[in-house]
Amino acid sequence: MTDAFNMLLGGFAHVLGGGAVWHALWAVLIGIVIGALPGLTATMGVALLTTLTFGMGPNVAMLVLVCVYVGAIYGGSRSAILLNIPGTPASAASTLDGFPLARQGLAGRAMGISTSGSWLGTLFGTLILALFAPSFGEFALKFGSYEMFWVAMFGIIIAGSLSGGDPLKGYIAGFIGLFVATIGQETNHAYARFAYGNGDLAGGLGLLPVLVGVFGVAEVLSAMRGPAVRAVSSKIDSVIPRIRDITQYWRTILRSGALGTFIGAMPGLGEDIAAWTSYAAAKRASAEREKFGKGSIEGLMAAETGESACVPGAIIPVLTLAVPGSAPAAVLMAAMMIHGLNPGPMLAITSPEFIYQIVAMLVIADMVKLFYGLVLVKPLLWILLIPRARLMPVVFVLCTVGAFAITSRLFDIWVMLGAGLVGFVLRELRFPMAPLVLGIVLGDLLDKNLLRGLVLSGGDLTPFFTRPISMGLCALTLLAAAWSIPGVAGLFRRRRATA
Amino acid sequence: MHRRPLLIAAAAIAAASRAAAQEAWPTRPTTIVVPYVPGGPSDILARTLAQQLQARLGQPFVVENRTGANGAVAAQYVARQPPDGATLFVAASGILTINPLLIQRIGYDALRDFTPITIAISASNLLVVNPSVPANTLPELIAWLRANPDRASYGSSGIGSSEHLGMELFTQRTGTRATHVPYQGGGAAVTDLVGGTLQMALLNMATVLPQVQAGRLRAIAIGGRARHPLLPEVPTVMESGVADFTSGSWHSIVAPRGMAEPLAARIHGEVTAALQAPEVAQRLGATGFAVEAGSRAELTATIEAETMRWRDVVSRAGLAAG
Numbered sequence: 036m037t038d039a040f041n042m043l044l045g046g047f048a049h050v051l052g053g054g055a056v057w058h059a060l061w062a063v064l065i066g067i068v069i070g071a072l073p074g075l076t077a078t079m080g081v082a083l084l085t086t087l088t089f090g091m092g093p094n095v096a097m098l099v100l101v102c103v104y105v106g107a108i109y110g111g112s113r114s115a116i117l118l119n120i121p122g123t124p125a126s127a128a129s130t131l132d133g134f135p136l137a138r139q140g141l142a143g144r145a146m147g148i149s150t151s152g153s154w155l156g157t158l159f160g161t162l163i164l165a166l167f168a169p170s171f172g173e174f175a176l177k178f179g180s181y182e183m184f185w186v187a188m189f190g191i192i193i194a195g196s197l198s199g200g201d202p203l204k205g206y207i208a209g210f211i212g213l214f215v216a217t218i219g220q221e222t223n224h225a226y227a228r229f230a231y232g233n234g235d236l237a238g239g240l241g242l243l244p245v246l247v248g249v250f251g252v253a254e255v256l257s258a259m260r261g262p263a264v265r266a267v268s269s270k271i272d273s274v275i276p277r278i279r280d281i282t283q284y285w286r287t288i289l290r291s292g293a294l295g296t297f298i299g300a301m302p303g304l305g306e307d308i309a310a311w312t313s314y315a316a317a318k319r320a321s322a323e324r325e326k327f328g329k330g331s332i333e334g335l336m337a338a339e340t341g342e343s344a345c346v347p348g349a350i351i352p353v354l355t356l357a358v359p360g361s362a363p364a365a366v367l368m369a370a371m372m373i374h375g376l377n378p379g380p381m382l383a384i385t386s387p388e389f390i391y392q393i394v395a396m397l398v399i400a401d402m403v404k405l406f407y408g409l410v411l412v413k414p415l416l417w418i419l420l421i422p423r424a425r426l427m428p429v430v431f432v433l434c435t436v437g438a439f440a441i442t443s444r445l446f447d448i449w450v451m452l453g454a455g456l457v458g459f460v461l462r463e464l465r466f467p468m469a470p471l472v473l474g475i476v477l478g479d480l481l482d483k484n485l486l487r488g489l490v491l492s493g494g495d496l497t498p499f500f501t502r503p504i505s506m507g508l509c510a511l512t513l514l515a516a517a518w519s520i521p522g523v524a525g526l527f528r529r530r531r532a533t534a
Numbered sequence: 535m536h537r538r539p540l541l542i543a544a545a546a547i548a549a550a551s552r553a554a555a556q557e558a559w560p561t562r563p564t565t566i567v568v569p570y571v572p573g574g575p576s577d578i579l580a581r582t583l584a585q586q587l588q589a590r591l592g593q594p595f596v597v598e599n600r601t602g603a604n605g606a607v608a609a610q611y612v613a614r615q616p617p618d619g620a621t622l623f624v625a626a627s628g629i630l631t632i633n634p635l636l637i638q639r640i641g642y643d644a645l646r647d648f649t650p651i652t653i654a655i656s657a658s659n660l661l662v663v664n665p666s667v668p669a670n671t672l673p674e675l676i677a678w679l680r681a682n683p684d685r686a687s688y689g690s691s692g693i694g695s696s697e698h699l700g701m702e703l704f705t706q707r708t709g710t711r712a713t714h715v716p717y718q719g720g721g722a723a724v725t726d727l728v729g730g731t732l733q734m735a736l737l738n739m740a741t742v743l744p745q746v747q748a749g750r751l752r753a754i755a756i757g758g759r760a761r762h763p764l765l766p767e768v769p770t771v772m773e774s775g776v777a778d779f780t781s782g783s784w785h786s787i788v789a790p791r792g793m794a795e796p797l798a799a800r801i802h803g804e805v806t807a808a809l810q811a812p813e814v815a816q817r818l819g820a821t822g823f824a825v826e827a828g829s830r831a832e833l834t835a836t837i838e839a840e841t842m843r844w845r846d847v848v849s850r851a852g853l854a855a856g
Contacts, residue, residue: 081573234603356725
C-alpha cells in the first residue's frame with residue numbers, strides 16, 4: 036500500500052511541472068467546447084488533438100489528451116441542459132432531467148449538479164483505476180460475445196422503466212429504436228437489411244445524425260410550434276454546486292460511479308451506455324421516481340456521475356490489456372503508442388509508474404473541470420437570455436453541421452431531418468425519447484453479439500445460457516423482466532409484509 | 535511488403551529532385567484526403583506527411599477526413615478532382631485491391647482513376663493462437679486444424695479486411711477449414727481471442743504484440759516476406775512451408791488520374807523525401823507500420839498483383855460482390 040502511495044506521489048511529481056497546469060487549463064476548455072458543440076464528439080476531439088501533440092513530450096501529450104477526453108464528456112451536458120440537445124451521445128441521458136430543470140429556471144442549479152456529479156464520477160473511477168486496475172481489467176476479459184448479448188438484453192429490459200407515463204408508449208418507442216439499429220449491413224456476412232438496394236441505407240443510420248435529429252431538430256420544431264416561452268433564467272438560482280445535493284444522493288453517486296466505471300472497463304460499451312444505465316438504475320432505486328424526466332436532481336446526478344466515471348473506467352483495459360474500453364479510449368491508446376508508451380499487459384511489469392501518472396493526469400483534469408464548472412456557469416446562462424426565435428435558427432445550423440461533420444455525407448443530413456420529424460411527432464403524441472435512443476444504442480450491441488455468438492457456436496444457443504457469467508446475467512435479466520410486471524413486485528412486497 | 539534497398543530510394547530521391555527543379559508545386563493549399571475517421575494509421579500518416587510537407591514547401595497542407603462506405607466515398611471524391619496536385623489521397627490497400635472485388639458498382643477503378651505516387655507505409659499480419667491450442671509451429675497448427683475440421687474459429691477486424699482474406703488464403707493454401715468471425719476492429723477480436731472464444735487470428739502485428747509479449751497469445755508465424763525485428767524468433771509463414779503467402783496491409787499516396795508526368799514525379803519526390811525523415815519513421819513505427827517510400831511503378835505493380843491474388847481468393851471463398 037505504501038508502495039502504491041509513493042508511486043502515486045511520484046506520479047503527481049512527474050506530471051506536475053513543465054507548465055502542466057497551463058496545459059490542463061487550455062486542454063480541458065477545448066474539450067468542453069468540443070463536447071458542447073453537437074456533432075463534435077469526445078472521440079473526434081481526442082483524435083484531432085492527437086496530431087497536435089506530435090511535437091510534445093509523451094507526458095504533456097498524454098495530459099492534454101486525457102484533459103480533452105474528460106472535458107468533452109463533461110461539456111456535452113452543457114448543450115443537453117441548456118438546449119435539450121446532447122453535445123455528445125454520452126449526454127443524451129442528461130437531457131431527460133437537465134432540460135426540464137433549465138425550463139423551470141434552474142439552469143444554473145442543473146449545471147451545478149452536473150458539475151458535482153461529473154467531478155465525483157471521474158474521481159470515483161480514478162480511485163478504482165488506481166486501486167484495482169489489474170483485477171478489473173482481468174474481469175473485463177471474461178466478457179465475450181455471449182456475455183455482451185446479455186448485458187445489452189439487461190439494458191433493454193431495465194430501459195422499460197425509463198418510459199415515464201405510459202409504459203406501452205415506452206416499449207413502442209424502444210422497439211422503433213431497436214428497428215433503426217437493424218437497418219444496414221449486418222456484421223457477419225455484410226447482408227444488407229432494410230436497404231432496398233440503396234447504398235446509403237446499406238451503410239446504416241448513424242447514431243449521431245439520429246440523436247441530433249431526435250433531440251435537436253425536434254426541439255427546434257417544438258419551439259416553432261409552441262407559443263414564445265419567456266426565458267426564465269432570472270429566477271433565483273444558485274450556480275455553485277450544493278453540498279446538500281451531494282450528501283442527499285450519496286447512494287446514487289456511489290452506485291452510478293461503480294456502474295460507470297464498470298461499463299467503461301467493458302470493451303465495446305461507452306459513456307452513453309454508462310449514463311443510461313446509471314440513470315435507469317437510479318430511477319429503479321429512487322424514492323422519488325415520479326420526478327424522473329420532469330427535472331429530477333437525482334436523475335441528472337446519476338447520468339452525469341455515470342458518464343464521467345466511465346472515462347477512467349475505459350482507460351483501465353487500455354493500460355492493463357491494450358484493449359480500449361470506449362471509442363475515445365481507443366484513440367487515446369493509439370496516441371500512447373505513437374508517443375512510444377506501450378500500454379498493455381506488460382505495462383505493469385515494465386513501467387508500473389505510468390499507471391499512477393495517468394491517475395495523476397485524471398485527477399488534474401478533474402480538478403480543472405471543477406474549476407470551469409464553477410467559472411463557466413454564468414456566461415453559459417446568457418444563452419438562455421437569447422430569444423428563442425433567434426437562438427433556434429443557430430441551433431438548427433449547428434445540428435446540420437454536427438450531423439454532417441462526422442462522415443461528410445449529405446445522407447446524414449436527410450437522416451437528421453427525418454429523425455427530427457419523427458421525433459417531433461412522437462413527442463407531440465407523448466412518446467418518450469429515452470427508450471428510442473436506448474433502443475438504437477443497445478440494439479446495435481444486442482444484434483452484433485447475438486449474431487457473432489451464434490457464428491462462434493455454430494448456431495448453438497446453449498453457450499448463451501451455460502457459460503457461468505452468461506448464466507448469471509441471464510438470471511438477472513429474467514428477474515428484472517419479472518420485476519417489471521406490475522403484479523410481481525407488489526406480490527413480493529405483500530408476502531414480505533405478511534411474513 | 536519488403537523494404538527496398540536504401541540505394542534505390544536514394545536514386546529515386548535524386549531523380550525526383552531533378553524533376554523538382556522543373557516542376558513548380560501548385561500554389562493552392564494541398565488537401566490530403568483521408569478515407570477514415572481521425573486517429574487511425576491513415577489519419578496519422580496524412581497528418582505526419584502534412585506537417586513534413588508544409589515545412590519542406592512552405593505552403594499549407596490540409597487533412598480532410600471523408601469517411602463512409604469503407605473508403606469508397608473518399609475514393610470517388612478524389613477521382614473527380616482535377617489532377618493539379620491540390621488533392622492527394624491516402625489510399626489503404628483494401629480500398630485499392632479488395633473492396634472493388636467485394637462491392638459491385640463501387641464507383642471508382644483503382645488503376646484507371648488514380649495517378650499512383652508511392653506506397654507510404656506497410657505492416658505485416660501476425661498469425662496468433664490462443665495458448666489452449668496445442669500447436670507451437672505452423673505445421674502443428676495445420677495438423678491440428680486438419681484433425682479438428684470446423685472446430686476452429688478465427689477473428690478479423692471486419693469482412694473483406696486483409697486479416698479476413700489472409701486467413702481465407704491460408705485455409706485455401708493449406709486445405710484446412712475454420713469459421714470466420716468478423717469484429718469491428720482488431721482490438722475487439724483480441725478480447726475474444728485472449729478469452730478463448732476464438733482459437734486463432736491473423737491480425738495486425740501492433741494489435742496483438744502486447745498480448746504475445748505477455749504470453750496471453752502464442753505467435754505462430756508472421757505474414758511478411760521477412761521476420762520482424764521485434765519478434766526475431768517467429769518465422770514467416772513462407773519459411774514454415776506455405777508457398778507464396780504474404781498477408782499485411784499498406785497505405786499508399788495517390789492523386790487524381792491524368793496527372794502530368796513531371797508533376798507526379800515532383801510529388802513523388804517530395805512525399806518520399808518527407809517519409810524518409812527519421813522522426814516520421816519513428817512516429818509511424820510506433821503504430822506498427824514501417825516506412826516504404828517505394829517507386830511509382832512499384833505501387834502500380836502491387837495493386838495489379840494483389841488484385842489478381844484476392845480476386846482468386848474471393849471467388850474461391852464465394853465472397854461474391856453484394
